[in-house]
Amino acid sequence: METNKIDKIVKDSLQSRTIQPSSSAWERLxxxxxxxxxxxxxxxxxxxxxxxxxxxxISVAFFMNSNDASNEITPTEIVTKPIVDPNDLVKPNFxxxxxxxxxxxxxxxxxxxxxxxxxxxxxxxxxxxxxTDIKFxxxxxxSSSIVIAEHKQVDKKKAKQLSTTRIKIDSDALLLAVxxxxxxxxxxxxxxxxxxxxxxxxxxxxxxxxxDALLYAVSNPTKxxxxxxxxxxxxxxxxxxxxxxxxxxxxxxxxxxxLLTDVEKTIDEETxxxxxxxxxxxxxxxxxxxxxxxxx
Amino acid sequence: xxxxxxxxxxxQLIADAIQQKRDAQQKLFAQYSxxxxxxxxxxxxxxxHAEDLMLSGFLKxxxxxxxxxxxxxxxxxxxxxxINTCISYLRKKNPVQLTDQDYVxxxxxxxxxxxxxxxxxxxMIDGLPIGYKMVFNLYAVEGYKHAEIASELGITExxxxxxxxxxxxxxxxxxxxxxxTANGDK
Numbered sequence: 001m002e003t004n005k006i007d008k009i010v011k012d013s014l015q016s017r018t019i020q021p022s023s024s025a026w027e028r029l030x031x032x033x034x035x036x037x038x039x040x041x042x043x044x045x046x047x048x049x050x051x052x053x054x055x056x057x058i059s060v061a062f063f064m065n066s067n068d069a070s071n072e073i074t075p076t077e078i079v080t081k082p083i084v085d086p087n088d089l090v091k092p093n094f095x096x097x098x099x100x101x102x103x104x105x106x107x108x109x110x111x112x113x114x115x116x117x118x119x120x121x122x123x124x125x126x127x128x129x130x131x132t133d134i135k136f137x138x139x140x141x142x143s144s145s146i147v148i149a150e151h152k153q154v155d156k157k158k159a160k161q162l163s164t165t166r167i168k169i170d171s172d173a174l175l176l177a178v179x180x181x182x183x184x185x186x187x188x189x190x191x192x193x194x195x196x197x198x199x200x201x202x203x204x205x206x207x208x209x210x211x212d213a214l215l216y217a218v219s220n221p222t223k224x225x226x227x228x229x230x231x232x233x234x235x236x237x238x239x240x241x242x243x244x245x246x247x248x249x250x251x252x253x254x255x256x257x258x259l260l261t262d263v264e265k266t267i268d269e270e271t272x273x274x275x276x277x278x279x280x281x282x283x284x285x286x287x288x289x290x291x292x293x294x295x296x
Numbered sequence: 297x298x299x300x301x302x303x304x305x306x307x308q309l310i311a312d313a314i315q316q317k318r319d320a321q322q323k324l325f326a327q328y329s330x331x332x333x334x335x336x337x338x339x340x341x342x343x344x345h346a347e348d349l350m351l352s353g354f355l356k357x358x359x360x361x362x363x364x365x366x367x368x369x370x371x372x373x374x375x376x377x378x379i380n381t382c383i384s385y386l387r388k389k390n391p392v393q394l395t396d397q398d399y400v401x402x403x404x405x406x407x408x409x410x411x412x413x414x415x416x417x418x419x420m421i422d423g424l425p426i427g428y429k430m431v432f433n434l435y436a437v438e439g440y441k442h443a444e445i446a447s448e449l450g451i452t453e454x455x456x457x458x459x460x461x462x463x464x465x466x467x468x469x470x471x472x473x474x475x476x477t478a479n480g481d482k
Contacts, residue, residue, distance in 0.1 A: 006436075006464055006467065006468075007435070007436035007464075009417070010417055010432075010436050010437060010467075011436055011437050013414045013417045013418075014334065014338055014417065014421075014433075014437050015437055016331075017331075017334040017337075017414055018330035018331050018333075018334050019330055019334045019337055019343070019346075020330050020333075021330065021333050021347050021350065022347060025325075025329065025347060025350075025351060026322055026326070026329075028351055029325060029351045029354055029355060030318065030321075030322075032351065032355050033316075033318075033321065033355065033358055033359075036359055037316060
């Protein structure tokens with residue numbers, strides 16, 4: 001009990017005792033707190049710097065990976081090029097040609113008369129006079145532009161104008177056919193017939209060609225029928241008129257020029273020798289029979 | 297009626313001190329530093345030295361204030377930090393000296409201790425060996441159990457009990473010596 005009494009007296013005396021610290025105590029503590037807080041702030045910035053650098057590295061790595069992914073070489077397809085006859089290389093592929101092309105017409109020495117092919121691929125007799133017809137024998141095609149080298153049956157003054165100016169031709173009006181030749185890049189056309197309405201357009205600077213018509217004309221090379229006509233002294237216009245008469249007789253509404261073109265595609269020199277008109281008549285007769293069978 | 301507002305005010309000060317607001321820290325220091333300096337003075341004779349330990353303890357308080365969970369009293373939490381700071385300092389400076397000197401406990405001396413001034417009691421405690429002083433202060437003043445004292449000082453419980461017993465005898469002897477000097481006895 002006495003022991004507890006001593007403890008109690010000491011406890012009561014000392015536990016609630018207060019001693020005022022010196023006036024500078026708080027300032028000293030404040031200085032110590034400043035010293036302690038500063039490294040913490042530095043640490044915070046240090047960790048922020050680490051985090052930022054890690055993020056930067058990750059983002060750069062991600063960016064690099066994404067670039068690599070985009071540059072990945074895709075499995076290449078083995079493209080085998082078919083062996084092409086050098087003569088066929090003359091035929092240009094116009095599938096990639098844009099619908100509107102530029103045709104530069106250059107007048108050169110008039111050459112032999114060429115057949116006239118419509119934009120549908122049919123050979124037509126020009127509705128205009130010969131002197132006003134514009135027939136092109138040579139057409140040089142370079143990418144999307146066509147340079148017509150020769151200009152036939154146009155007086156020299158007009159030819160010079162045409163050669164120096166670019167001509168804009170309505171695609172429906174322009175009839176262009178290209179025949180194969182020995183030269184690779186030069187494509188000769190059998191002729192172009194431009195109606196009267198389009199003649200006015202010749203003064204314009206550019207020529208617009210329907211790409212479909214051009215593609216058809218190029219991809220269906222016609223034989224050089226004009227040479228046959230010339231060789232055997234046959235006038236194509238007369239042939240066309242005869243076909244029209246025959247069709248009228250048979251009361252058939254068929255485009256004579258289309259029929260003639262079809263015959264020209266299939267005809268060869270021997271057939272020409274035998275009888276051109278017989279072949280044409282046979283074709284017309286066959287068509288008439290076909291119509292009759294269909295009606296029945 | 298006034299206790300709740302005071303408690304709320306202390307909590308607000310603690311919250312502000314956690315955010316390193318110096319005004320709040322200063323108010324808390326002004327509120328608790330006198331008591332804490334008295335605690336430190338129990339363990340260290342020199343008042344300046346005790347103040348340094350107190351400042352060191354408050355530095356720990358403010359840097360670890362976010363760890364205070366409001367589970368006990370804030371004063372008790374600070375007090376414990378101060379005691380630990382003092383004990384840690386004393387153990388580093390002077391390893392606990394266990395004294396085996398026996399002192400005769402005198403009932404007369406205990407009776408007269410009640411009228412002794414606080415400063416005299418402090419002087420007697422200051423005269424205790426460090427080992428005795430720490431055990432006596434922890435047991436008699438702070439209310440620690442022997443197990444806690446043993447854990448705190450790194451000694452066994454039996455050693456803590458013996459040290460306490462001897463500290464009491466020491467205080468009695470010191471008090472008798474003090475009374476003899478005061479009454480002119482030799």
